[in-house]
Amino acid sequence: MIPLFKVAMSEEAPDRVAEVLRCGQLEHGPRVEEFEAALSERLGNPLVTAVNCGTSGLHLALSLVAGQYGGSGGAHEDTGEVLATPLTFEGTNWPILAHGMRIRWVDVDPETLNMDLDDLERKISPSTKAIMVVHWLGYPVDLDRLRGIVDRAERRLGFRPPVIEDCAQAWGATYRGLPLGNHGNTCVYSFQAIKLLTCGGGGLVVLPEEELHRRAVLRRWFGIDRAADRVHGDYDVPEWGFRFPMNDTAAAVGLANLDIVDPLLARHRENAAHYDKELAGVPGVELTERADDREPSFWAYPLKVEDRDAFTRKLAERGIMTSLISRRNDEHTCVAPYRSELPGLDRIQDRIIYVPVGWWLTEEDRSHIVDVIRSGW
Structure with missing residues (x-):
């Protein structure tokens, strides 16, 4: 995996x-x-x-x-x-x-x-x-x-x-x-x-x-x-x-x-740039914003996908870990008194998923992830 x-x-x-x-x-x-x-x-x-x-x-x-x-x-x-x-x-x-x-x-x-x-x-x-x-x-x-x-x-x-x-x-x-x-x-x-x-x-x-x-x-x-x-x-x-x-x-x-973090960061960015290029326009996938005035660290790589359950199953079957990372905090019981209407988050909460982008990916890993996503789910 x-x-x-x-x-x-x-x-x-x-x-x-x-x-x-x-x-x-x-x-x-x-x-x-x-x-x-x-x-x-x-x-x-x-x-x-x-x-x-x-x-x-x-x-x-x-x-x-x-x-x-x-x-x-x-x-x-x-x-x-x-x-x-x-x-x-x-x-x-x-x-x-x-x-x-x-x-x-x-x-x-x-x-x-x-x-x-x-x-x-x-x-x-x-x-x-x-x-x-x-x-x-x-x-x-x-x-x-x-x-x-x-x-x-x-x-x-x-x-x-x-x-x-x-x-x-x-x-x-x-x-x-x-x-x-x-x-x-x-x-x-x-x-x-x-x-x-x-x-x-x-x-x-x-x-x-x-x-x-x-x-x-x-x-x-x-x-x-x-x-x-x-x-x-x-x-x-x-x-x-x-x-x-x-x-x-x-x-x-x-x-x-x-002493070792800079080349690791560079690899995260390189992998993210590869995804940005190869996943743009893939049916059922939407990428997040990239603004010219900022340089992200890409701790993980976000996607907004259609039928997220099917997407995660497909990637798991092909040996790729995905995660939601955390539950939206406003849904926890301990903060129930503070709940409010959040239409922007509501529109994407069931579509957000995160895929590997880190320094540990080989070029074969990276290509495999892209190929699996491009093949559909």
């Missing part, structure tokens, strides 16, 4: 992890700082904070830009709402609930599978605490258009709704020639096991301002300044925080994999 995902691991990773284990400093050691420095250089933004997973990063980001965890005025305080997309993994949206805030669902653009920015603009209100966008499968949201929407909201409402970009699937993606994390918003990457750049588990929060970065560094570890004199108990916690730091073994894995 041709897999949909596969773990990319440098041959150098075991030796780097062994060095950490031998030194005996598994947490709060030098490897995380070294990894952060390397990521800063790669992204072109020095304001980065490594955490233990992408979901922790979203928790931290929400706490920084949308108010204190759980609110600060008591159990009955209206802590506001976060505008979010239901077409994502649950790890994007459950931090909103953990912060005691409501989710207000924004529709999905059938062309991009990202948030429908027209619907977003309609739904920004005085209750909006934050906007959570997802670069789904590593296809960047139109960030210039999003900035214009937020500019207009600021003029209308008298405050600027903060934007958090979930970049979990988007390592290496660019918008207008710049890596995600350079467009004025708080961004969160994931380095989970099957991400293109993996630490086995980990994440990164990328901040747009020095003050937010300073707070993020403190709040990822209980709000405690690690440079303070804790031996004599002579330190203060002005703003409490979480226990979200990345450990040094994860950072060692990440450093090793950072």
Whole structure:
């Protein structure tokens, strides 16, 4: 079976992890700082904070830009709402609930599978605490258009709704020639096991301002300044925080994999370009948008197909794995009070499917996938 995902691991990773284990400093050691420095250089933004997973990063980001965890005025305080997309993994949206805030669902653009920015603009209100966008499968949201929407909201409402970009699937993606994390918003990457750049588990929060970065560094570890004199108990916690730091073994894995990730990313893009060419116009298949101003990472390859059940059966019979990746989040029981009409997502929810596009595909694998799809189902 041709897999949909596969773990990319440098041959150098075991030796780097062994060095950490031998030194005996598994947490709060030098490897995380070294990894952060390397990521800063790669992204072109020095304001980065490594955490233990992408979901922790979203928790931290929400706490920084949308108010204190759980609110600060008591159990009955209206802590506001976060505008979010239901077409994502649950790890994007459950931090909103953990912060005691409501989710207000924004529709999905059938062309991009990202948030429908027209619907977003309609739904920004005085209750909006934050906007959570997802670069789904590593296809960047139109960030210039999003900035214009937020500019207009600021003029209308008298405050600027903060934007958090979930970049979990988007390592290496660019918008207008710049890596995600350079467009004025708080961004969160994931380095989970099957991400293109993996630490086995980990994440990164990328901040747009020095003050937010300073707070993020403190709040990822209980709000405690690690440079303070804790031996004599002579330190203060002005703003409490979480226990979200990345450990040094994860950072060692990440450093090793950072050395190999660029050619892997290039292979994802090469495979996607092949599909774009060979599957265009195939009966029963519709491709998603490709805009000239952005370069996706193609964590997986999306298709909109007719008779999805027959399509998945045909590919499985021919040894090709497919997946829905995640259920639309608004259908879960735990968010039933927030359900709303989402006609864009409704039109495509039964047609979306994802096929393998990764670095592990041989040219024979890639041709086989194309031939099977072109043969019909």
